[in-house]
Amino acid sequence: MLFLPAYSPNLNLIERLWxxxxxxxxxxxxxxxxxxxxxxxxxxxxxxxxxxxxxLDSLLTLNFQTFGKSAIMGG
Incomplete structure (x- = not known):
């Protein structure tokens, strides 16, 4: 299971396919x-x-930049 922010269509694979x-x-x-x-x-x-x-092979990958909790919290 992969956590996604509430609104993140660029991270959601079905949105990319659509x-x-x-x-x-x-x-x-x-x-x-x-x-x-x-x-x-x-x-x-x-x-x-x-x-x-x-x-689609290049479009539908989970290869995107993520940020750790400390980066989000400013630490």
Whole structure:
């Protein structure tokens, strides 16, 4: 289990994935129906281990800077 601050979308992996999906599949695209919209998202997610693997491997890591309790408390 990994503690995350109350609001930290940049640290939450699902938020990073959703941002990637929006950028790759949804931005500047019109979908006539809700079914078409959801199919686009499903198709993008289905390609996470193939087409998008390289981009997601670097995006979805837990390699980020953390600060110890003493740094947060000013000590």
């Amino acid at each position: 941002k990637f999906v929006k950028k790759e599949c949804l931005y500047s695209r019109y979908h006539e129906t809700f079914a078409g919209f959801t199919q686009t998202i499903d198709a993008c997610l289905a390609q996470t281990h193939t087409t998008h693997k390289k981009a």
